Every structure is written in C-alpha cells, then in structure tokens.
Amino acid sequence: MAMHWDVFLDQVRERGDYPSRTEADRAARTVLALLGAHLVGEVRAELAARLPETFALILLNPLRAAEPLSAERFVRATAAWIEGATERTAAWDVSAVLSVAADAAGEELTRRVLLQLPPGYDLLFGRPQDSPVPDSAP
Template sequence: MREEAFLEQVRDRGEYASRSEAEQAARTVLALLGAHLAGGIRAELAARLPETFALVLLDPLRAAEPLSAERFVRAAAAWIEGATEATATWDVSAVLSVAADAAGEELTERVLLQLPPGYDLLFGRPRAARGAGEEQRAA
C-alpha cells in the first residue's frame, strides 16, 4: 500500500481535518504497536505498510510489559496532541483497522495472538462475534 492511500484511509476513518493529523496518529499508534510485537510478525506487518510507517513500526523500542488494550489507548492519548481517552480510542482504531486491511486477515490474526485480549476491537476485528457464531454451529 502506498503512503498516500494509507494516510487517506486513516484520515477518512479517523475523520481528521488534515493529512498531518492523520499522520501524527499513524506514527504514534504504529510506534506503540511496534513496541509490543516481536520478531517475524512485526517484520511481516512492516512489509505490508508504506515504508515511512514500516520504519516507525520497526523502531527498536521495546515495551517492558504488554499493555492491555485500555492502557494502549491511554498511552496513545498521552502522545497525540489534544487527545483524550475517548478520542484516542477513535485514533487507535482508525490506524489499526487500516493496518489490518493492509496486512490481511491471516497476518492480522497472528498479530492479535501476540497481544493481550481486547485489541481485536481496536483492529476492527471483533472476536466475540466470530466466537458466538462458532459456538452456535457447534451446538
């Protein structure tokens, strides 16, 4: 995916007034995400993103411990100028759902397996809905 297309999708989903707002959100969210992904998964996801954002994702920062989805949103709010927890949830979801689209379903599932529960909603891939359907078929 090209950088312009990636940012345009983030801008649309996040309803940002400018490209720079979308870019700030993308850089912040992808830097935080990169700190929580290990090895091959992080490299595979980076390969599916525009180069500018792949480099942000691959930054050598490492998280001391995995953040819950709620703490991830709070961390994003602290780094995005003018963000609150409510707006940061919107920011995170806008960026991660576009990244998930770029990654494809199989890679997104593997990314989610590396993260604590709750990230599926931030990526726009709610597991509860799929789990409920699978339980109904098994019954």
C-alpha cells in the same frame, strides 16, 4: 506488497474523520510506534513489509514497552502521546490506524498479530472475534 503512503494516510484520515493528512499522519506514527513495541520477530517484520516505508520504519524502531499493555492501557498511552487527546479521541485514533493496518496486512497476518497481543485488541483492529457459541443441550 506494501500499501502506498497516500492510500494508507487517506484511509486513516477517512476512518478517523481527520480534517487534514497531518493529523492522520500524527495518529499513525504514534499508534504504530506503540504497536511496534508489542510485536516481535517475523510477525512485526511481515506487517512492516505491508505498510508504507515511513510507517514500516516506525513499526520496526518502536517505543520500548516495559510490559505488554492491555488494549485499554494502549489507548491511554496513545492519549498521553497525542497532544490534546482524551481517551475517547485516542480510541478513535487507534481504531482508525489499526483497522487500516489490518486491511494492509490481510486476515491471516492480522490473526497472527492479534495472537501476540493481550486480549481486547481485536476490536481496535476492527476485527471483533466471534464469540464461541456454547453447545446447546437438547
């Protein structure tokens, strides 16, 4: 079931510490448009189905990515699209939006989303992957 628009934006606003819903909305639109360009098929459709309709449409009609962006370049691209943003504020924007999207998606779908993305996005989604523990020799 899709997360309601008010709930989604209020969570983004809270996590991003935005003074207004307008700023949270701008960040959500930008980040989801860029994310949509990196996801394909069923995974993108399932994620869209769990987002508020406004944001689902943005995810499904994304900006076109010529190539998959690394997590670092994704943050840089976000900074380029948000007026007055720096890489540091854009990283904050991306994390605020993607962590709420991950909550809406649930763990299983979030894992499948991360499989379609280059390494490093797990931190942006607020889902750091556990490092494999090396076998300790006796």
